[in-house]
Amino acid sequence: MTKLVLLVLFRILCFVQPIFTDESIITSNGKILFYENSPATFICKTSSAIWTIYSIKITECNCPGKCGDIFFDPTRITAYCNGSSPVLHFNEMKLVDNYKHLKCFQQSSLSFKLLVGRRRDDFYPEEPFALVNNSYTFVCERKFGQDVVLYEDNKMIATVNSDNSTDNFDKENFAINVDQRNIKLIMKKVGLKDDGKIFGCYTYMNGLSLLNLTVNLQPIFTDESIITSNGKILFYENSPATFICKNSNAIWTIHSIKITECNCPGKCGDIFFDPTRITAYCNGSSPVLHFNEMILVDNYKPLKCFQQSSSTFKLLVGRRRDDFYPEEPFALVNNNYTFVCERKFGQDVVLYEANKMIATIDSDNSTDNMDKENFAINVGQRNIQLIMKKVGLKDDGKIFGCYTYMNGLSLLNLTVNHAPEIKIFYEETKTEIRCSANANPANITYAWVQRWGNIEKRRINGKKIVFQNLTYQDAGEWTCQASNGIPTTKGKKYSEKSVKVKVYIIEGSDESGDPTWLIVGLTIAALVIVIAAGIFCFKYHSYSMKKRAENEKRNSSLHKSGDETAKTVYDIIGIPEGGAAKNDIPKTRRKDDDQHIYDNPGIQSRKNEDGEPIYLEMK
Incomplete structure (x- = not known):
């Protein structure tokens, strides 16, 4: 029975709780792991704080204002107000701090557990560096099958119990191989973002062992071997x-x-x-x-x-030296850029770019191995100007070198500044649009502009727009404008990218001021008018054709009857039926007409309001 109690007590003492942070404390670097002798800063989320470690009061802060004297190791710990935030700063962390409870509220039941470690032989990587997109394995040694806790930068990855079961395991990004003597932690896919991350392995007997991950790019520069x-x-x-x-x-x-x-x-x-x-x-x-x-x-x-x-x-x-420098502090995309390499006594100069040699300038100013496609060179006895013909985003961060026998190899990094490259994110099921941009420098200001055609309707500052109650007024073209002070390649002061917002009115919804039904009504009315006009034209045409047929029938019957009194128009007005010469037609001139109107016998004539003659029936 005694053995069982002792075993239970030992199990309780050795078990590592997975909770290492509470709701009231944050760290300035976003990490929970700290190397021995490294600094650490903790920030309380409220304006007033009583900092304690293991219930021992350190100091009291009332911010904005100041913090009181430090009552615990003042040579190593300082406290101050950062605006309205009480801050506790450790000049250096010590191993004795490991797993101590830190609070900024005395009445709080939760605490921040300090995790402090050092590099040890019991936690090591299988390879000294990782390659991008490859997996990578850490090995944590344990003795007597004790519990192990594995950490990454700002979170716990897993707890491996003495029975080899796992708790709180991040299976999406890691895999674990477990045996009684070793635990292998396998990163499934390494990225550049993982470079420099701190990983930790904690056991009761060995304490917390830490190491940094080094990530290298896949090899691309080759010599013969x-x-x-x-x-x-x-x-x-x-x-x-x-x-x-x-x-x-x-x-x-x-x-x-x-x-x-x-x-x-x-x-x-x-x-x-x-x-x-x-x-x-x-x-x-x-x-x-x-x-x-x-x-x-x-x-x-x-x-x-x-x-x-x-x-x-x-x-x-x-190394960086004063004898090799750029003419401007940064380059712009699609522009030229000039480096200056100083030389003395006309000595030979070799120029390099990242992974290749650009040119060799001999003492007689001739050039060998010149990359004329991408560079130009101006040569003088005291200076060599290396001109990049067209800078691209891919050139940002490249190392350039100038070698002379007297000065050695001087290096510098190229900084390429560029206007924002915009991406727009939206989901059709959500009533929001979001703008994001990549730029250098990254101090980007955002604005959304709504346009109806060429008319600017609204301008809203910020990266995101959330439509609370969509109406037809929200429809149209929305343009994200982003600026970091660097002009675009077209000379504009800001970059632009647009998205069209369509608003669909759901049947039964109440849209005050919505012109949809007015448009539909006008369309229907226009259709009715067109149809009515078509019917009227059709009936009028039918009536005209019918009257014409009746007149032709009546005239035909008159000719067939042989009546001598039935005379043609030519008979009535005295013109021969075969026609007459122009001069034979009798004419009289109406003095009172504005126009020359010739009246034939038996025809009365008058003018309408437009001055056009209207011919009445014959008498």
């Missing part, structure tokens, strides 16, 4: 660099000095050259040589992974 993990040939002083041999077996050498020998898959031998700075390992069947940091003495050293190879990879290591 060596590729680099970041696709570049230029490296800043004190930055890391990784080289991969394209053969499974390698003897790495620098300046013909053997570093190590690798047989992959398997392992690499001991490092015979600067082992504190260089490591070697097998990444599958690829021998890898990794420099923890490059130094200036590495510059232009030849690196080989085959002793018998005649080709070498030349290490290019430099």
Whole structure:
């Protein structure tokens, strides 16, 4: 019975609670994991706070205003008001802080659990760096099957219990392989956003072990036998660099000095050259040589992974110097951009871009290996101007280099500024439209403009519009305007992208002022008028045809009767039936008419209001 009680007590003491934050405290960097000796800042969500650790009062804050004296380790902890927010700042975290309870309300039942750790051998990655879109594995050692908690940056990934069951497991992004001695945490798909993240493994016996994830791009720059993990040939002083041999077996050498020998898959031998700075390992069947940091003495050293190879990879290591600078602090998309490289005594100059050589300028000012498609060069005895012909977004962040024998390799990064590139998000089932943009710099202002044709109807500031009660007034073209102070390639002060909003009136809905029914009514009335006019024309035409037929029938009967009194028009007015000469027709002129109107005998004539003659019946 005693053993059972002790076992239960041991189980309770060793179990790690998954709750590590409460509703009242946030951290300034959004993370819950802190390295030993690193700073940490905590912010209380209310304006007044009594900060406590393990119910020991640290200080009291009333913001906006100030915080009182620190009553607990004032050499390491400070408190101040950031506007209306009480802030508690640790100059450095200590391992003794791990899992202490932090509160900003004395009466609160919840607390923030401090998670402080260090790098330890019991938590390590299987490979020193991850590649984008690949999986990646961390190994956490545990003894005696104890409980393990795994963390990522700002959240808990999983709790692995002594019976190997898991709780609170993030199965979407991770997988776990469990045994009694090791737990393997597998990231399913690594992205660039994961670079630098802190991962943690906590056990009761070992405490919290932490490590940072390093993510490299897939190799793209190739020599005959060596590729680099970041696709570049230029490296800043004190930055890391990784080289991969394209053969499974390698003897790495620098300046013909053997570093190590690798047989992959398997392992690499001991490092015979600067082992504190260089490591070697097998990444599958690829021998890898990794420099923890490059130094200036590495510059232009030849690196080989085959002793018998005649080709070498030349290490290019430099730093920022005043002798290589841009004419403008940043470049604009589709514009030219100029770098200036100073040289003394007309010495040779070599110019580089990210992963290639642009040109070599000799002492006689001639150029070799010139990339004339993308660059132009102005050469002088004291300066070389390197002109990029057309800057693109892809050039942002590229490293450019200028090498002279006297100055060494000078490097700088290109900054490309561009106007916002807009994307519009909306769902037909939701009554909102949202605008988002990518720009450099990222200080973007947004506005929505509603237009009916060329008329600007409304302007609303902000990224998002939510239509509360849709009416026909909301229909039309909505244009998102985004600006960061950088003109577009067409010279406009803001970027634009439009979306058309259609409003459908549902039958039975009450739309005051809706012109839909007026339009429908007018359309129906117009149709009725057209139909009525068609019927009238049809009936009039039928009536005219009928009268004409009756007249023709009557005239025909008169001719057939042989009546001598039946005379033609020509008989009545005295004109021969065969016609008469123009001069034979008797004429009289009406003096009172505005026009020349000739009256024939037996015909009376008068004018209507428009001045046109109206002919009456014959007498």
